[in-house]
Amino acid sequence: MNIKLLKKIRDITSISIIECKKALEKNNFNLEKSIIYLKKKKNNIKKKSKEGGIFAKIKNNTAVMIQINCETDFTIKNKKIKDFANKIINYSLINKYISIENINNIFKEKKNYLISKFKENIIIKKICYIKGKYLVKYIHNNNKIGTLLKINTEKNNINYKKIKKIAMHIAAMNPKYIYKHQIPLSIIKKYRKNIILCSEKIKNKKKIIKQKLKEIINNIVLLKQKFIFDNKISINTYIKKNYIKIINFYRFKI
Secondary structure (H helix, E strand, O other), rough: HHHHHHHHHHHHHHHOOHHHHHHHHHOOOOHHHHHHHHHHHHHHHHHOOOOEEEEEEEEEEEEEEEEEEOOOOHHOOOOOHHHHHHHHHHHHHHHHOOOHHHEEEEEEEEHHHHHHHHHOEEEEEEEEEEEEOEEEEEEEOOOEEEEEEEEEEOOOOOOOHHHHHHHHHHHHHOOOEHHHHOOHHHHHHHHHHHHHHHOOOOHHHHHHHHHHHHHHHHHHHHHOEOOEEEEEHHHHHHHHHHOOOEEEEEEEEE
């Protein structure tokens, strides 16, 4: 085996040495054909990488959450993958890395090792970073949904159980924005256009359009959503009652 050729194809494709060796042998050590073969195989693998897990940690007023995708549920539950996720999180907490490109470059070698070990693709898909005094994380027990939440409060003694309920609500209800004014005008226009197309033969069209648009906004804006732990009130009512102000949130889902 030509080691220089093997190293070259691995550097170009970022695929494990074992797979690169197989590709070269299959294509009579033709570099160009082997690269095309591996790229096709890589694209097919990526399409299958629908499993995965969400991992998060809060330390010293800093929070990091990461999403790792793979091909099987068995792999994501393996201790080696969990340790890999924790190494990335700890590195990000120390170095304040928020770029997924940076993280992928730094942990490329370790990721390729795991790919070769588990014989399936592993993707560092998403990462987010929040800094603040009041932070809460919530990971659903199947590790398929995770949220990070940053709040402010006027109270001296904060009840983290009450804030965690908001994080759980975000995980369940998938809001896109905190406030209505954060919705881009282009999105509003898109929703209105779709409603108009579906309401052409309806009487009182203007009233129906206004009503349906309001319903859509209430579904995607966090403060307007009905609170899952008490659907008689909105999230806005709940946070005012508990002297909470929501600053930011992230939600990842496999």
